[in-house]
Amino acid sequence: MAIYRKNDVKDLLRQEYVLLLGDSVQRSIYKDMVVLSQGNRFLSHRELKTKGEPTFCGDKLVKRSELTNGIHYREEREYVTKDLHLKFCFLTKIYNDYVESILNSIQDGTSPKPDVLVLNSCLWDITRYGPNSMASYQENLQKLCTRLQEILPTTTLVLWRTTLPVSEDVRGGFMTKDAEYRKDMLRLDVMRANYFAYNIMNKFSYDVADLYYHFQFQLHRQARDGVHWNMYAHRRVTNILLSHIANAWDVPDPVLPWHNNSKINFNESDVMFNRTNVLCEAYGHLDSTKKVISPIRAPSRKKPTDHQSAGILYSDVYTVPDDIHVEEEYEILNPKLSESSKVMLPSAPYPDKDAGPSSSGPLRLRRNRISTTGYKQPGRASKMIKERLRKERESEIARLGQRDANHLERFDKPMVGRWVRSHLVRNRQRYYY
Structure with a gap:
């Protein structure tokens, strides 16, 4: 050719x-x-x-x-x-x-x-x-x-x-x-x-x-x-x-x-x-010195170039709930991060109280469209999410005992909506923070 x-x-x-x-x-x-x-x-x-x-x-x-x-x-x-x-x-x-x-x-x-x-x-x-x-x-x-x-x-x-x-x-x-x-x-x-x-x-x-x-x-x-x-x-x-x-x-x-x-x-x-x-x-060249500006801008690092990369990026960092479709478009809110420098979330069962986010910041993904369940997460936890968290916290307290209740209380705070994407991992025993 x-x-x-x-x-x-x-x-x-x-x-x-x-x-x-x-x-x-x-x-x-x-x-x-x-x-x-x-x-x-x-x-x-x-x-x-x-x-x-x-x-x-x-x-x-x-x-x-x-x-x-x-x-x-x-x-x-x-x-x-x-x-x-x-x-x-x-x-x-x-x-x-x-x-x-x-x-x-x-x-x-x-x-x-x-x-x-x-x-x-x-x-x-x-x-x-x-x-x-x-x-x-x-x-x-x-x-x-x-x-x-x-x-x-x-x-x-x-x-x-x-x-x-x-x-x-x-x-x-x-x-x-x-x-x-x-x-x-x-x-x-x-x-x-x-x-x-x-x-x-x-x-x-x-x-x-x-x-x-x-x-x-x-x-x-x-x-x-x-x-x-x-x-x-x-x-x-x-x-x-x-x-x-x-x-x-x-x-x-x-x-x-x-x-x-x-x-x-x-x-x-x-x-x-x-x-x-x-x-x-x-x-892309008119002559040896002058370049023609591409009519389509290069893909931004703020958005995945296609649905497949969005799904891979999302599923590698978070556990994907059943009600979220990874094929939909997501926007990376931290422009300093790329796919090669993803920040993995803590792997301990519960993070320490004084343990803050990493220096580069967490990789946060925001949906561009409303979820199929009828709610969206604009930065503060919605009532539906907080109600779900409350019920899950009560069930966890009943199963694990009162000694771990202090670790679960932080997830009732309004700021959780900024950091928690899927509030339970697959084994239903650990939280990602």
């Missing part, structure tokens, strides 16, 4: 018509190609999230329906210059009346025949069309490939892009309340759908770019909704697709941007995986 820059994209796709059909991830791929054709920069966070805008970097909004998350949403965008012609059409189903209208316009000459056709549609197909959606998905893929063979010339490069991995907690626009029953099995359904799509495309001798394979170990680049991806991931997708097109046309890969700089030496694997330092070196 090569690294493509502005001039490389123009040289490869000069006077070529590229048509992209797919969902919101496909739209971001279209936007990244438009941005890369204009300059060596990344997509911004706002550009990735926005949909249906009147214009994007000089392109034209050809058609758009009302902004909804329904299956009838339509959006068509087109970017035309003297060197490049890109078009995107939003799909919620791989083959229906809308897709047939696009194919008919190509067949009757209303729209030009594409030189490259990049296809993908999966998540909407298998979640929004009933319990038999997987079988219908395979049938629609067969119908689409049959129609493509009828209307497209043999010179058109048909490229199927496999669906990227999704996380366990998916919150995309296609995941409505009616589709919640598919949430637990969606990751496996995506793998099945990719398998079916590969076999069908291979049967019709169409190309397949297996992006699921390339991104199954790069989930750290996934957005918080579990479906979309950040700017580095989309630049790697663009490089993979452009490399595939170049290989199909027997065009040599472009030389690396730093090939004449003896001070820069990346490993071949780093270049192949498009690691962040490689991408920043390739697209």
Whole structure:
């Protein structure tokens, strides 16, 4: 896989018509190609999230329906210059009346025949069309490939892009309340759908770019909704697709941007995986002296970069109660601490009276949302927490005896809410302070 820059994209796709059909991830791929054709920069966070805008970097909004998350949403965008012609059409189903209208316009000459056709549609197909959606998905893929063979010339490069991995907690626009029953099995359904799509495309001798394979170990680049991806991931997708097109046309890969700089030496694997330092070196400089400020700020040390790191950080320091979900977002209140310098809480059954917090301070985590039990902890213990502590203290006194009661009294004070996250450890015999 090569690294493509502005001039490389123009040289490869000069006077070529590229048509992209797919969902919101496909739209971001279209936007990244438009941005890369204009300059060596990344997509911004706002550009990735926005949909249906009147214009994007000089392109034209050809058609758009009302902004909804329904299956009838339509959006068509087109970017035309003297060197490049890109078009995107939003799909919620791989083959229906809308897709047939696009194919008919190509067949009757209303729209030009594409030189490259990049296809993908999966998540909407298998979640929004009933319990038999997987079988219908395979049938629609067969119908689409049959129609493509009828209307497209043999010179058109048909490229199927496999669906990227999704996380366990998916919150995309296609995941409505009616589709919640598919949430637990969606990751496996995506793998099945990719398998079916590969076999069908291979049967019709169409190309397949297996992006699921390339991104199954790069989930750290996934957005918080579990479906979309950040700017580095989309630049790697663009490089993979452009490399595939170049290989199909027997065009040599472009030389690396730093090939004449003896001070820069990346490993071949780093270049192949498009690691962040490689991408920043390739697209983060206008020249040898001036750097481009990244459109997305670097992850702050105050917040974990993803749900998984938040869960690991939380569970390593505290015992997680049943009513707290570690997948939710937490905020580290002590900015001086990092994950490598965590302050472990005392391991003694009860801390000494005079033993204060460590010099660096305890690692305190604050929830950004209200707990599922209906209370929050804003710094002072709420009535519900104090009542629970009182009951637990009485049961502990009855079991351990009066001699340990003086150690338990401190947990009735209002300041406890600042320091106690889970007031009982797993063995129900010790307190963390």
